[in-house]
Amino acid sequence: MTKFPFPGLNLAVTTPFDASGRVDLNQLDAHLDRYIAAGVDGIVLSSGTGMHVYLSREESDALVARGARVISGRVRLIVQTSALLVEDVLARTRHAADCGADGVMVLPPFFEGPTDDEGILAFYTAVAGGGLPVIGYNVPQAVGVGISPGLLRELCAIPNFCTVKDSSGDLAQQADLIRTGLPVMNGADPLMPYALLAGAAGVIWGGANFAPRTCVELVQAARDHRWDEARAIWRLLEPAMNLIWQGDYVASVYAAADITGYGSGVPRRPLRALDAGKLDLLRAALGDLVAREREAVPA
Template sequence: MTADTRTPPPFGRTLCAMITPFTATGALDLDTARQHASRLVAEGCDGLVLSGTTGESPTTTDAEKAALLRAVREAVGPAVPLVSGVGGPDTRHTLRLAREAEEAGADGLLLVSPYYSRPQQSAVETYFTRVADAAGIPLMLYDIPGRTGTRIEPDTLLRLAEHPRIVAVKDCSYDLLGATKVMSRTSLAYYSGCEELNLALYALGGAGYVSTVANVAPRQMRAVLDAFDAGDTTGAARLNGLTVELVELMMASGLPGTVTAKALLPTGPVREPLQPAGEEAADALREARRRLVATTPPKSP
């Protein structure tokens, strides 16, 4: 599958799960958010996901989520798709967040399955359907059972795909069989939420990725898909291999991706209960990023 045969993805192809900048005292930093969003788009991100896991959504207020969305929209303009995270354990709160995100200018909603209460699949399906029925913009369902405790089972996704506003999945299930089954039987756009599977899921027909690592290496993450679309599968595999060291340190070192991303960016602290990366971890992250960037050709004028 090449760029000219792939179905156009609904929210772009190379999305960044954007961090939420804070000031040194912990307040929302909208100026830095605008600057960071603009840089990400200039460096190859064709869509942004706000107020997701990486965006520290559990510790930002509803008003902060809306203010962040408005500020980023102002910075990147109307052409860049913005997807806002609104999911949570309370259906009523989720419905309110969805309405507020739509009013603030979101192009889509990222909807994680209800966490902590671990509802049965019929309840998960009802939750998603309730939000989709109420929303006026499309939904990207977020399947991340390692955090929520509840899988969106493939058979549930097959039924949900019939809803006209459920158009995409951010997949952190680590189930390529299940993802392939759903992609082959529906028109759902599958976005990899796990950087180590970006290329594999894309090669199977995925839409692209929603990446935390793209906060600090947007061009390098995009280059993998660009090479694949150009028909250079060997080059895509090589470029993907170059990202592995940084991906592993950022996403599989025992530290949350939000923590590791902010260790590499001038975007302020994380909010408690998260704690910053130690100096040893930060040094290793900086060196891995330096090595990855050094392998990337200069940006064309």
Template sequence: MITGSIVALVTPMMSNGDVDWDALDKVVDFHLEKGTDSIVAVGTTGESATLNCDEHCQVIKRVVERVAGAIPVIAGTGANSTQEAIELTRSAKDAGADACLLVTPYYNKPTQEGLYQHYKTIAEAVDIPQILYNVPGRTACDMLPETVLRLVEIENIVGIKEATGDLDRAKVLIEAAPKDFAIYSGDDGTAVELMLLGGDGNISVTANVAPAEMGELCRLAIAGDADGARAIQEKLNPVHNAMFVEANPIPVKWAMTEMGLMGLGIRLPLTVLDQQYHSQVREALKTCEII
């Protein structure tokens, strides 16, 4: 089981929107040096919605090659087309990814039965560990706990990124799912409490800029050290908040530019962080001694 601090990695880009491959290597090395437990390549934070299929697969392959087996790589391979998700998942397996993260189909609003059949079909088509990803605030599609609990019976569906921030829902899943089914937070603000309930880790935006701190926070929370984990969480709260002053990954990419890790490139329809938020994000980074 993959556990701990899992960074939802950004995809660095040049000013014209092209992928910045050298900067991608640099940020992967940064996480290896800082003790991140696992990397998600090309998830929401990695701008999966605007990378074309070739770029999507190339970024995953590049991250896998750069990590070189040091930590697990989880490939974002979800789509609102079941067939496209199968193709992306198959490509990620061929590239050497350790697992795949599949967001619920966005925009087309499937039923709960449609969600079950979607994930079942992908799992049967590609023999690789697969992690469900529920983030209704972005997808307009909410996968209910009862659907998740049907899907846990499929052997290579091994976990879920629950990004609703709803701790009552997380508790239901933690208590009802098999112990070897991983429950990850996808919400930095509530991640500590989810892990203290018995969750297995956090797929994090903040980990892009504070990997060492998020790593320690996750280790303490998973070990049940509530005071220690909450103390780090309190310190990081300004950063958690700053990372969402505009749509993710706008703020985190700007923050990483301030840290000297990459340039300002981002792909339309997303734009560079509005100037009115610069001081808030910069001060959050300074408060946490990131810059």
């Protein structure tokens, strides 16, 4: 692909749930509007942070259809279409295309899937037949499959495969991917400014749910090579971004977003809301971000 289609901050948005744990599509409109007003460049629906693996196919499809109507081209739309069966990935991808998505994010085969390069290449070649730009997903600690620089080169030769989101959390490994000269997206919250300095082409950021305006400012400062300013902004974000990465990630993002004014309910089962002790640690880590973001949240 001649031009990288997903620069800037793409928010892996939380999925709203009501008090009974049902997907709350009525809350989705205002939820997405707040983030678009905050200045994000793109939104990822049915993301990991949005509890993709705990949504039924019907729930995910409904979420994507409604979200696409709300977004209506104001920012780019990426949809996670990961599934165990290739046929399901393709069906989800075609649904996303029909809704007007700009691209899809797809995990490599997981749960006893192929781990050799040939098997992964065959999988993504099939997925690319869905008709949308494909973002591969490198999260070896979760799926047991890693993307090496050599494999990335082969993947990017597949028509429609355009980048990999690296959520390994290993900056040295991500830098190896970036040095291929191919576009790489960072998905590890604690590495954001360092990955941008290393040359990441864009980010998919779950933690930005609780501090979207501050995260947008960080990415923009990095885009403009205002590194002293980026470092000053990162000092505000770093304690919370490091804390959520240490465990209870999704529950922590939901809780932090509620504290800063971007709440979307609590994560559904089998996840649980944070206990009181962890919530106190989270509030302390958020520090000045709470007032900073709450002042900016539209009424």
